[in-house]
Each structure stands twice: as C-alpha cells, then as structure tokens.
Amino acid sequence: MHFHERPCRCMANAGCGVNVDPALSFLPAYGVAERVAPAIRRLTAGNAGPLTFRGTNCYLLGEEEITVIDPGPDDDAHVADLIAAAGGSIRCILVTHDHADHAGAARRLSELTGAEVLGSAPSPSRPFYRPDRVLADEEMVTTEAGNLQVVATPGHAAGHLCFDLAGLDFLFSGDHVMGWSTSVVVPPDGRMADYMASLDRLADIGARSYLAGHGGPVTDGLARVDELKRHRQAREAAILRALDSGDRTVQEIVSAVYIGLDPALAGAAALSVTAHIDWLEERGLVRKAGDRLSRC
Ligand SMILES: [Zn+2]
Structure with a gap:
C-alpha cells in the first residue's frame, strides 16, 4: 500500500527533486507474462488504483521450475492467469511483505500448485498470510534465474524484504523503492527510522536495476534511492x-x-x-x- 505525495509529482514542493516520470509511462498488458529480462517475466494483476498504480507486479523467475515473487491479490481471475502464464510448474512463492495486494494470493496459489511459501514475517493483523517459512536476512534462495539474496528492508512494512539477483544486476524491491511514487510508511507496522536505514542498505549493495512491486523498472536504482532520501530529508x-x-x-x-x-x-x-x-x-x-x- 502506498500513495503519491502530491507535492512531489506536481513539483509544487520545490527542492524535493523527486522525478517519477519514467515509471508513469508504464502500461502493462494485463493477464499475460511480459519478459523483462532473460529468465524473468512480469505479470501485472488487474488491481490498478490510487494505492496500487497500474496494479501489483508479480515476477516469474525461470521457465520450468518457476519461482514467483509476490503472487499478488487473492482474485480468481488473477490466480488463473498466473498459473496459465507460468507455463512450467510453480515450485516456490516468495513474498516481499504481507500487504494483501502482494501476499493475498500466496496461500491459494500454494494450495493449487504445491509450491512452498517463503517470505517476510507475518504480522498478527494479516492472518491471511501464513508462510511455510520466514526467510532470514542474507539467506540465499536458489532459482532458475540465479541465486537470490534476501535483503531485510523494514520501513514500509516491519517485515519487508527485497531480493537481490546479483548475478543479473537486478533487485526485486517490492514496495520499498518504486519509480512511480514514494512508499507510504504507516506506524506502527511502518517505521521511518527503519525505512531510512533500509534505503542506506540498498545503497550499500550498489548499482542494480530495480524491479518494483508497482510500476515499471527503475533502471538506476542508486539514483532513485538517493532521490527518496532527499525527499524524506x-x-x-x-x-x-x-x-x-x-x-x-x-x-x-x-x-x-x-x-x-x-x-x-x-x-x-x-x-x-x-x-x-x-x-x-x-x-x-x-x-x-x-x-x-x-x-x-
Ligand atoms: Zn505494501
């Protein structure tokens, strides 16, 4: 969940410097998987709205034994699209955070495919999300697209995780860093001190292209992190x-x-x-x- 803080996009807030234009041109083809890189496809759910932009992005890694990053909302048509688009068998479901637009379909997709759900720690307020196992910071997850390193990035949500595909210079940034909008930080699950530290954490990882939970790719991830820090300051x-x-x-x-x-x-x-x-x-x-x- 996030919202656009209007003064930034309309530039009424001089000095903010946040530029969201490249991600605003994002127009997904709903219901089909679009290739964003070798071994990485993206299917955007049809839950577009003021808090979700064009809808939640679900990423499919690999072609035969597939890892899904963020299965998206618990919606019949979306889950059917995801299974049809995958082509191969879905073996693992990774979850960046337990908001319903990202994690809502995890349990149902797991029941339909037998895939294991691995991800962020569940919060008591979201009983629909029950991972088979909570991932630890810096843990490695093997996928057909390469090894993903878990990067704990609390702030937008207490248990938020990013996934670093270092071998291909991609990082799955969930709702922590997006191009189209800033992330909303809602206490007490969200915490600004954590959010700022998590921006520094991504900066330490170095240059990556970010594949976000909403909107198009953020090709210069480091520049976006810097913009977001300056925006908060x-x-x-x-x-x-x-x-x-x-x-x-x-x-x-x-x-x-x-x-x-x-x-x-x-x-x-x-x-x-x-x-x-x-x-x-x-x-x-x-x-x-x-x-x-x-x-x-
Ligand atoms: Zn969220």
Whole structure:
C-alpha cells in the first residue's frame, strides 16, 4: 500500500527533486507474462488504483521450475492467469511483505500448485498470510534465474524484504523503492527510522536495476534511492519549519506542508507526518505532550 505525495509529482514542493516520470509511462498488458529480462517475466494483476498504480507486479523467475515473487491479490481471475502464464510448474512463492495486494494470493496459489511459501514475517493483523517459512536476512534462495539474496528492508512494512539477483544486476524491491511514487510508511507496522536505514542498505549493495512491486523498472536504482532520501530529508525539514512557525498538531503540520493536498489523501498524509514525528522524537528533536508537538 502506498500513495503519491502530491507535492512531489506536481513539483509544487520545490527542492524535493523527486522525478517519477519514467515509471508513469508504464502500461502493462494485463493477464499475460511480459519478459523483462532473460529468465524473468512480469505479470501485472488487474488491481490498478490510487494505492496500487497500474496494479501489483508479480515476477516469474525461470521457465520450468518457476519461482514467483509476490503472487499478488487473492482474485480468481488473477490466480488463473498466473498459473496459465507460468507455463512450467510453480515450485516456490516468495513474498516481499504481507500487504494483501502482494501476499493475498500466496496461500491459494500454494494450495493449487504445491509450491512452498517463503517470505517476510507475518504480522498478527494479516492472518491471511501464513508462510511455510520466514526467510532470514542474507539467506540465499536458489532459482532458475540465479541465486537470490534476501535483503531485510523494514520501513514500509516491519517485515519487508527485497531480493537481490546479483548475478543479473537486478533487485526485486517490492514496495520499498518504486519509480512511480514514494512508499507510504504507516506506524506502527511502518517505521521511518527503519525505512531510512533500509534505503542506506540498498545503497550499500550498489548499482542494480530495480524491479518494483508497482510500476515499471527503475533502471538506476542508486539514483532513485538517493532521490527518496532527499525527499524524506526535505519533508522533515518542512515539518521542522512548520513547528518553528507555531504549528502544534499533526493536522496543522499537514496543512502547512502539503499545499493543495487532494482531500482523499489527507489521512495518508497525516500518517506520513506521524511517521516523521516519531522518528524526530526518537532522535530527541521533537517532544510530544498529548497531541501537542514542540521542538526540543
Ligand atoms: Zn505494501
């Protein structure tokens, strides 16, 4: 789940520098697997929407013994498309995180194919997601497309994982890094301190082309990580300026920081500001007294 923070795309937030244009041209062919690289195909589910862009991307690795990364939403037509498009037998289902648009179909696809579900740790609030085994950070998973290394990237979701296909310079980035939008960080499952550390974690891995959970490939992953870090730093600076000029509640800060915000996104903006405030509080820069906020 994520939303577009409007000031970035419309460039009303000068200095943010986030450029999402390349991913906006993404137009998937629904219901069929499209090849994105040798041994890697992508099938996009038909769950397009304001939180999912053109729909959830499901990746198929290999041709005969297939590994699926993020099976997508639990939808009859989508699961049938996935099995038909796979061609070979689906042997393993990997899950980046337990949001329903990514993990919803995991159990059903497993029951239909016998494939094992491996992935992020389940959270109690999402009982539909029950992996056969939780993957450990830096664990290697063998696929027909090459060895995947598990990269723990909490932030968007507490258990979020990326998968690094180092041999082909691809990294499956889930909802942690996408080209079309920033990731929403919703406390308490999402945590801004973790999200920022997870951006640094990807930067340490080095140059990769990112295959994201929504939208087209992010060919310069490092540049996108840098943009996203600067975006969050600019957002934090704007929040501190709002506090300095007398705003005292999350709602007042949202009004000051998100100029011209679509009312439909007001709730998500408040959650994003709350995640930033939590992180500022953890670093001793902001204090809370009830719903009143102030600089330390
Ligand atoms: Zn998500």
